[in-house]
Amino acid sequence: MxxxxxxxxxxxxxxxxxxxxxxxxxxxxxxxxxxxxxxxxxxxxxxxxxxxxxxxxxxxxxxxxxxxxxxxxxxxxxxxxxxxxxxxxxxxxxxxxxxxxxxxxxxxxxxxxxxxxxxxxxxxxxxxxxxxxxxxxxxxxxxxxxxxxxxxxxxxxxxxxxxxxxxxxxxxxxxxxxxxxxxxxxxxxxxxxxxxxxxxxxxxxxxxxxxxxxxxxxxxxxxxxxxxxxxxxxxxxxxxxxxxxxxxxxxxxxxxxxxxxxxxxxxxxxxxxxxxxxxxxxxxxxxxxxxxxxxARDREFKDLLKRIKALEYFPSRSPNSNKPGDYDHAKAVCDDIMEKYPESNPRVGTLSSTEWEAASLYxxxxxxxxxxNDDETFDVPASDINDIPLLVLSR
The missing domain is CATH 3.40.50.150 (Vaccinia Virus protein VP39)
Structure with missing residues (x-):
């Protein structure tokens, strides 16, 4: 040009x-x-x-x-x-x-x-x-x-x-x-x-x-x-x-x-x-x-979650947050898995409650x-779910 x-x-x-x-x-x-x-x-x-x-x-x-x-x-x-x-x-x-x-x-x-x-x-x-x-x-x-x-x-x-x-x-x-x-x-x-x-x-x-x-x-x-x-x-x-x-x-x-x-x-x-x-x-x-x-259940998107570290591993030796209770939701899931499978060593991916409180604004x-002239209609229901993301990585 x-x-x-x-x-x-x-x-x-x-x-x-x-x-x-x-x-x-x-x-x-x-x-x-x-x-x-x-x-x-x-x-x-x-x-x-x-x-x-x-x-x-x-x-x-x-x-x-x-x-x-x-x-x-x-x-x-x-x-x-x-x-x-x-x-x-x-x-x-x-x-x-x-x-x-x-x-x-x-x-x-x-x-x-x-x-x-x-x-x-x-x-x-x-x-x-x-x-x-x-x-x-x-x-x-x-x-x-x-x-x-x-x-x-x-x-x-x-x-x-x-x-x-x-x-x-x-x-x-x-x-x-x-x-x-x-x-x-x-x-x-x-x-x-x-x-x-x-x-x-x-x-x-x-x-x-x-x-x-x-x-x-x-x-x-x-x-x-x-x-x-x-x-x-x-x-x-x-x-x-x-x-x-x-x-x-x-x-x-x-x-x-x-x-x-x-x-x-x-x-x-x-x-x-x-x-x-x-x-x-x-x-x-x-x-x-x-x-x-x-x-999150799509294979490609699930792999991407892991690859870019979009979720924090729990349990972790160095958690991103030290606030008490920030990982209670993750601990509860791990405890449930261990109760069902006593020999298991569960690990999940999630966000701390502190980080999620900010992310969930969006x-x-x-x-x-x-x-x-298109008469196509789209039903887009209200979306009010705000549960903390959590993905079971291993049992």
């Missing part, structure tokens, strides 16, 4: 017209034209997060929770890549990764039938790290990897369509992991975010993600004594116990070493209503507990792009 010598522009290879270059400098120029600073707070937080090595991550109090969250994302992405394959998308998937961060999902894309991924994030530093990670992966794969495009943008305020290399770009799969609730600061931002995620999806394409479960926020807030709740690894604080507003209902969220910034309540109903305006229908809404129960979701 020929490029203009002007650093602020690049030339589109399809029709030759000039388009603004989506680098960090142009992003900051665009940001000066939009109001509001909460996005800047979030971007600043993630820009300042240091890169951590494996040794440092293993010392984290939420090491297994983060691995478990990664497992949920992996299974969700793999499930809908397979579904696209079985539904006829065999020529290679084109995907949009909104809120891609530092590129933690690049390998997940590489393992699927994916031809191209456009990665976009609000945090410029994260995008630079994502590009570096992609370059490293491409070198290791000797070039045998999907094509990629990287965009620094606030997807809740800017129209992504104007920033793509190809203005006619279409997608088969859009992923937004642990991000969409940030856009519910206002109705216009939520609409812009969902429009960016859905307007360029092909018919039959999927919009998938993970977000905070507003019903669980409501339940824990109602049970709290002082408008806040949490434990040693996470905390959530509201200003009051008032009824949640549809938009702009803020709370402060802290997750040990990972998140410390304002977030916004995003209910299933509001997300579903906005998505419907862009031809989407909800096909999946599961608590992480329910999602685990639905997928849900996984998926929407499908349907034709306006």
């Amino acid at each position: 020929d490029r203009s010598s002007d650093k602020n522009y690049k030339r589109d290879g399809n029709d030759g017209h000039k388009r603004k270059h989506t680098d960090v400098e142009s992003f900051h120029k665009r940001r000066r034209m939009v109001d509001g600073d909460s996005s800047n707070v979030v971007a600043r937080h993630y820009n300042q997060l240091p890169e951590s090595g494996l040794r440092q991550r293993k010392q984290s109090k939420i090491y297994f929770m983060r691995n478990f969250n990664n497992w949920v994302k992996s299974v969700l992405m793999k499930t809908f890549q397979i579904r696209l394959d079985t539904e006829g998308q065999r020529s290679g998937i084109v995907a949009l990764d909104v809120g891609c961060g530092k590129g933690g999902d690049l390998l997940k894309w590489a393992k699927g039938n994916v031809n191209k991924v456009i990665c976009t994030d609000l945090a410029a530093t994260s995008i630079e790290q994502c590009k570096d990670r992609y370059g490293s992966n491409k070198q290791k794969a000797r070039g045998r990897i999907f094509d990629a495009e990287f965009i620094v943008a606030d997807s809740s305020r800017e129209k992504l369509l104007d920033l793509f290399d190809d203005p006619g770009q279409m997608f088969d799969l859009v992923s937004i992991q642990f991000v969409v609730h940030y856009s519910f600061e206002s109705e216009s931002q939520a609409n812009r975010m969902i429009q960016n995620c859905c307007e360029r999806l092909r018919k039959g394409g999927y919009f998938i993600g993970t977000t905070v479960n507003s019903k669980e926020l409501r339940r824990r807030l109602d049970e709290s004594e002082n408008n806040s709740f949490g434990n040693s690894v996470y905390s959530v604080s509201f200003s009051s116990k008032d009824k949640f507003n549809d938009f702009g209902h803020t709370y402060n969220f802290h997750l040990d070493g990972v998140v410390d910034c304002p977030e916004y309540v995003a209910s299933r109903e509001n997300l579903e209503n906005i998505a419907k305006k862009f031809g989407m229908r909800l096909v999946l809404w599961k608590t992480f507990s329910d999602f685990f129960a639905m997928n 849900v996984a979701f998926a929407f499908k792009k349907i034709d306006e």
Whole structure:
């Protein structure tokens, strides 16, 4: 592709017209034209997060929770890549990764039938790290990897369509992991975010993600004594116990070493209503507990649980938590097995109650792009299961 010598522009290879270059400098120029600073707070937080090595991550109090969250994302992405394959998308998937961060999902894309991924994030530093990670992966794969495009943008305020290399770009799969609730600061931002995620999806394409479960926020807030709740690894604080507003209902969220910034309540109903305006229908809404129960028996996904250490072994000589009672649920299962099989030496995989209290705030979701004349209906029942994940590994 020929490029203009002007650093602020690049030339589109399809029709030759000039388009603004989506680098960090142009992003900051665009940001000066939009109001509001909460996005800047979030971007600043993630820009300042240091890169951590494996040794440092293993010392984290939420090491297994983060691995478990990664497992949920992996299974969700793999499930809908397979579904696209079985539904006829065999020529290679084109995907949009909104809120891609530092590129933690690049390998997940590489393992699927994916031809191209456009990665976009609000945090410029994260995008630079994502590009570096992609370059490293491409070198290791000797070039045998999907094509990629990287965009620094606030997807809740800017129209992504104007920033793509190809203005006619279409997608088969859009992923937004642990991000969409940030856009519910206002109705216009939520609409812009969902429009960016859905307007360029092909018919039959999927919009998938993970977000905070507003019903669980409501339940824990109602049970709290002082408008806040949490434990040693996470905390959530509201200003009051008032009824949640549809938009702009803020709370402060802290997750040990990972998140410390304002977030916004995003209910299933509001997300579903906005998505419907862009031809989407909800096909999946599961608590992480329910999602685990639905997928943990699959051989491939069960092996992945073990491989990425998404569950902590119990009993263990060095448990991740020293809080009394944090593994009582695992001990009870092991005791039951030993009672039935006295000669056994049972071992299970699970999360501590402390880590699970944080992880169980989230849900996984998926929407499908349907034709306006399509009368297909989808029954997506409420998902309120929040049992601690547990897998018997040996008896």
